[in-house]
Amino acid sequence: MSKKKNSVYSNYSLLIGIILVLFILFICILSFIHIPYAPNEMNISERFIKPNSDREHLLGTDNFGRDILSRIMVGSRTVLLVSISSVIIGALIGITLGAISAQFKKVVGSSIMRIIDGLMAFPGILLALMLVTVVGRGIAGSIIAISIFMIPTFSRLVNSMMLDTESLLYIKAAKSYGSTNMQIFIKHFVPAMLPKLVTQFSSAVGTAVMIETSLSFLGLGIQPPNSSWGLMLSEARQFFLQYSYLAVAPGIAIIITVLGFNLIGDGLNDFLLKRRS
Amino acid sequence: MLNYLINRIKGAVIVLFLVSIITFMVLMILPGDPAQLILGTEATPDMVKDLHVSMGLDKPYYMQYGSWLIDFLRFDMGESYLYGESVSLLILNCLPVTLSIALFSMIIATLVAFIFGVLSSVKKDSFIDYFSRSIMQLGTAIPSFWIGMVFVVFFGLRLKWFPISGYVPASENFIKFLKSITLPSVVLAIGEFGLLLRIVRSSMQESISQDYMEMARVKGLSLISIYFKYALRGAMVAPLTIIGMQFAKLVGGTTVVETVFALPGLGRLVLTAVEHRDIVLLQGLVMFITTFVILITLVVDILIMFINPRIKTFERGE
Amino acid sequence: MDKIVNIKNLTINDNKNNILVNGVSLSIEKGEIFGLVGESGSGKTLTAKSIINLLPENLDYKVDLIETIGKNIVDMTKNEKRELIGKNVGFIPQNTIFFLHPMIKIKNQIGDGYIYHMNKSKKEALEKASMLLSKVGFENPDDILKYYPWQLSGGMRQRVNIAMALMNDPQLIIADEPTTALDSTIQRQVIDLFKTINEELGISIILISHDLALVKHYSNRIAVMYAGQIVESGFSDDVFQNPKHPYTQLLIKIIPTFNMKKNERLSEIPGFVQETGRGNKGCVFRFRCPKAMDICSEKVIENNIENNHYYKCNLS
Numbered sequence: 084m085s086k087k088k089n090s091v092y093s094n095y096s097l098l099i100g101i102i103l104v105l106f107i108l109f110i111c112i113l114s115f116i117h118i119p120y121a122p123n124e125m126n127i128s129e130r131f132i133k134p135n136s137d138r139e140h141l142l143g144t145d146n147f148g149r150d151i152l153s154r155i156m157v158g159s160r161t162v163l164l165v166s167i168s169s170v171i172i173g174a175l176i177g178i179t180l181g182a183i184s185a186q187f188k189k190v191v192g193s194s195i196m197r198i199i200d201g202l203m204a205f206p207g208i209l210l211a212l213m214l215v216t217v218v219g220r221g222i223a224g225s226i227i228a229i230s231i232f233m234i235p236t237f238s239r240l241v242n243s244m245m246l247d248t249e250s251l252l253y254i255k256a257a258k259s260y261g262s263t264n265m266q267i268f269i270k271h272f273v274p275a276m277l278p279k280l281v282t283q284f285s286s287a288v289g290t291a292v293m294i295e296t297s298l299s300f301l302g303l304g305i306q307p308p309n310s311s312w313g314l315m316l317s318e319a320r321q322f323f324l325q326y327s328y329l330a331v332a333p334g335i336a337i338i339i340t341v342l343g344f345n346l347i348g349d350g351l352n353d354f355l356l357k358r359r360s
Numbered sequence: 361m362l363n364y365l366i367n368r369i370k371g372a373v374i375v376l377f378l379v380s381i382i383t384f385m386v387l388m389i390l391p392g393d394p395a396q397l398i399l400g401t402e403a404t405p406d407m408v409k410d411l412h413v414s415m416g417l418d419k420p421y422y423m424q425y426g427s428w429l430i431d432f433l434r435f436d437m438g439e440s441y442l443y444g445e446s447v448s449l450l451i452l453n454c455l456p457v458t459l460s461i462a463l464f465s466m467i468i469a470t471l472v473a474f475i476f477g478v479l480s481s482v483k484k485d486s487f488i489d490y491f492s493r494s495i496m497q498l499g500t501a502i503p504s505f506w507i508g509m510v511f512v513v514f515f516g517l518r519l520k521w522f523p524i525s526g527y528v529p530a531s532e533n534f535i536k537f538l539k540s541i542t543l544p545s546v547v548l549a550i551g552e553f554g555l556l557l558r559i560v561r562s563s564m565q566e567s568i569s570q571d572y573m574e575m576a577r578v579k580g581l582s583l584i585s586i587y588f589k590y591a592l593r594g595a596m597v598a599p600l601t602i603i604g605m606q607f608a609k610l611v612g613g614t615t616v617v618e619t620v621f622a623l624p625g626l627g628r629l630v631l632t633a634v635e636h637r638d639i640v641l642l643q644g645l646v647m648f649i650t651t652f653v654i655l656i657t658l659v660v661d662i663l664i665m666f667i668n669p670r671i672k673t674f675e676r677g678e
Numbered sequence: 679m680d681k682i683v684n685i686k687n688l689t690i691n692d693n694k695n696n697i698l699v700n701g702v703s704l705s706i707e708k709g710e711i712f713g714l715v716g717e718s719g720s721g722k723t724l725t726a727k728s729i730i731n732l733l734p735e736n737l738d739y740k741v742d743l744i745e746t747i748g749k750n751i752v753d754m755t756k757n758e759k760r761e762l763i764g765k766n767v768g769f770i771p772q773n774t775i776f777f778l779h780p781m782i783k784i785k786n787q788i789g790d791g792y793i794y795h796m797n798k799s800k801k802e803a804l805e806k807a808s809m810l811l812s813k814v815g816f817e818n819p820d821d822i823l824k825y826y827p828w829q830l831s832g833g834m835r836q837r838v839n840i841a842m843a844l845m846n847d848p849q850l851i852i853a854d855e856p857t858t859a860l861d862s863t864i865q866r867q868v869i870d871l872f873k874t875i876n877e878e879l880g881i882s883i884i885l886i887s888h889d890l891a892l893v894k895h896y897s898n899r900i901a902v903m904y905a906g907q908i909v910e911s912g913f914s915d916d917v918f919q920n921p922k923h924p925y926t927q928l929l930i931k932i933i934p935t936f937n938m939k940k941n942e943r944l945s946e947i948p949g950f951v952q953e954t955g956r957g958n959k960g961c962v963f964r965f966r967c968p969k970a971m972d973i974c975s976e977k978v979i980e981n982n983i984e985n986n987h988y989y990k991c992n993l994s
Contacts, residue, residue, distance in 0.1 A: 096497070201378030205646070206653045207613025209630065213646055216634045217386055293503060297616050300505045301631060316506055323509055324517060334506035342501035349497070571776040575842075578730055579791035580764015589790070593781050 097350025103343030111159040120150035122157040154310040161311040166291035169226045173233025181241030203235040286348030437644030447644035457625035462610035465548035472553045477560025499554040508547045508620035525622035544621045567594035604660025608653040684745035697957040700906040711883045713893030716903035768843025770853040778827035785823035792845040810841040833864040905962040912987035922989040
């Protein structure tokens with residue numbers, strides 16, 4: 084009884100996660116096709132229009148009279164671009180480092196893993212803050228900072244999975260047949276590790292969205308007048324007391340995105356665990 | 361046990377060393393001349409040169425690193441150009457704020473995580489279980505700056521229960537102190553309890569499936585005894601470790617919340633240092649916070665080893 | 679004599695609708711040692727656990743009657759069951775390490791049932807525990823109380839378990855493979871202790887074991903289980919001297935292999951205990967039975983001969 088329900092729950096989380104992420108992706112793609120208003124166009128005469136009160140601005144307008152819906156839509160590009168690309172970069176570097184250190188266990192491997200340990204020791208977004216200082220604010224800065232943030236988790240994961248898988252017979256067999264390391268890695272390790280990596284990837288995107296929005300909230304991410312959800316919230320702060328609706332849309336957009344990617348990660352994880360047992 | 365202790369401490373020292381190198385290197389490759397930055401654009405080349413010498417910037421990198429590290433170990437992190445004060449003093453001033461909200465939020469997160477974690481593992485697949493798992497997901501997905509803003513408006517301005525910003529030291533007025541840290545702590549706790557709840561729930565489930573639970577049931581003990589004395593006791597190790605780690609990480613992760621609530625803590629200091637590119641301050645802060653985190657984690661690990669001295673040997677069997 | 683346990687027609691299913699225990703009925707008299715014998719997977723532990731309300735939650739069961747200590751527990755509320763069983767039944771588990779909580783000192787777990795059910799103080803509980811510990815052969819019971827379970831050896835832990843089972847002066851003790859993983863001298867000590875408990879205190883004991891030799895020496899009556907059914911039961915002397923079921927006969931033949939491990943199957947009998955299809959018609963043992971006949975796949979006859987000697991076989 085209990086087992087059945089459990090799998091239903093994990094399928095639900097996967098399903099809800101996929102729906103949420105698809106919704107955000109849809110908004111992002113739609114922003115390239117059609118946006119109701121130019122996102123950075125200021126119109127002082129149309130400041131602080133409450134959501135849907137004039138039937139023209141569905142989510143209202145902000146302190147400069149810019150259409151919030153349009154800014155949310157364009158903002159989704161920034162959020163997804165920064166978070167997905169930085170997770171891809173971080174994952175690629177992380178996987179490479181993890182694989183190298185698992186392959187050359189001695190000096191190279193252990194020193195790589197030591198540096199990874201060092202990177203991991205920086206708590207929270209401290210590392211990202213430090214890196215942003217160096218590479219500068221803006222989209223590129225955020226991407227670099229978040230990708231470096233992502234390296235340790237991926238390299239640790241790959242490293243431990245490779246050391247686990249390595250002892251398996253078919254890998255040993257492939258080695259004895261004279262396959263090169265690269266061939267073995269692509270043919271055997273990658274398929275064995277793929278499910279876990281996909282899971283990790285999805286959760287990492289959730290985390291990356293959180294960091295990107297935090298950075299842009301702190302004014303260290305994308306710079307005005309461009310739009311990102313964190314920046315929108317930061318701009319809404321001073322008017323928030325009177326015009327609370329300003330914070331609703333960006334906040335919910337962030338929650339949907341993070342929740343979506345996290346749920347996919349969790350759902351996949353449960354699913355894989357169940358399939359293995 | 362002694363071996364474990366030595367290895368653990370050795371590991372922490374190595375990580376600290378690496379962290380110091382990373383911190384030093386990352387901030388050294390920063391474009392721009394720190395001396396120029398301090399003196400401003402009107403400084404003559406001679407003035408810059410003089411400052412270079414007095415800051416030790418004319419020496420090779422490894423020498424600079426060496427003296428920086430030795431100074432750090434003596435708790436001397438140089439002087440912030442922005443504040444014109446010693447970095448150690450600035451840190452000491454800000455530390456209580458951050459520690460208070462980190463500690464208070466960990467207490468809240470722990471309470472919530474244990475209450476819901478225990479209930480949801482005892483009544484698996486019940487309403488309370490689904491509820492716990494939902495708030496667990498939601499908690500990790502809500503951005504702290506957003507919920508912080510919502511709290512400010514709702515509890516601070518509408519209900520006027522709590523101040524919307526600022527910090528009152530505990531020595532000044534304890535009630536006001538508590539009020540000033542409540543909202544930020546709750547906001548931090550919302551972000552933290554999810555992971556802890558997950559760990560509590562899974563280690564409770566593990567503990568509930570152990571043989572000693574069968575024994576407790578045959579003995580016909582009260583449910584409170586069964587679940588709190590037996591199940592929870594067996595499920596404490598993992599959550600305690602996580603609590604320690606989370607607390608440590610919070611000390612370095614309060615920037616956003618301190619910004620929202622305008623608290624003069626370490627996180628805000630970090631942000632100021634980043635915004636004004638005060639490298640000496642930033643280096644000192646990053647090094648201090650990370651060292652603090654590593655030490656706390658070390659202490660927690662050692663404490664758990666003492667609470668639970670032979671658990672490892674035991675699990676391996678006879 | 680009064681019956682202390684009475685089960686009528688117990689059937690246990692798992693969540694995939696496999697039958698694990700099929701129509702088992704048994705009754706145990708006050709003051710006797712009752713041996714429940716079978717290979718692992720025969721359903722003997724599940725049957726015993728049904729008596730003390732310990733069946734895993736993912737199993738379904740159907741039963742006409744389960745009487746524990748003379749009371750039908752099927753319709754009882756959870757609290758009533760807890761009270762009845764906690765007060766009157768002692769459970770001695772297989773000797774795995776986790777039946778005593780590893781992080782709680784012996785003194786804090788041995789007496790909590792006694793304190794709870796008998797309204798005693800902690801001091802009284804410790805006095806009684808100390809007395810019982812010396813009864814089960816510890817020379818330094820007060821030191822034992824201060825230990826954590828992992829500081830004791832397997833045999834010591836098992837004796838602690840026995841002492842703990844005796845705390846409430848139970849009327850019934852269920853011992854589930856109590857001697858597994860103990861070395862043979864300690865095995866004998868432990869079983870001798872059971873005998874003493876039974877004779878001195880008049881406590882009924884259900885002795886669950888795969889080890890026929892052990893059961894033979896100590897129990898008044900036995901029931902042999904195979905694939906979820908009782909295939910033969912009766913007074914020990916009758917069953918051992920005149921085994922009727924081919925399975926019992928085979929078991930008795932191989933008795934000398936004394937130190938068989940718990941999960942080892944009986945290699946002398948070819949095949950495995952079947953895990954599925956236990957509810958089908960015909961005899962469950964026919965696949966491994968040296969004397970199987972065509973009729974055995976159609977039906978199986980239940981026989982009752984003198985002295986309540988029961989067996990389930992088409993042979994007579």
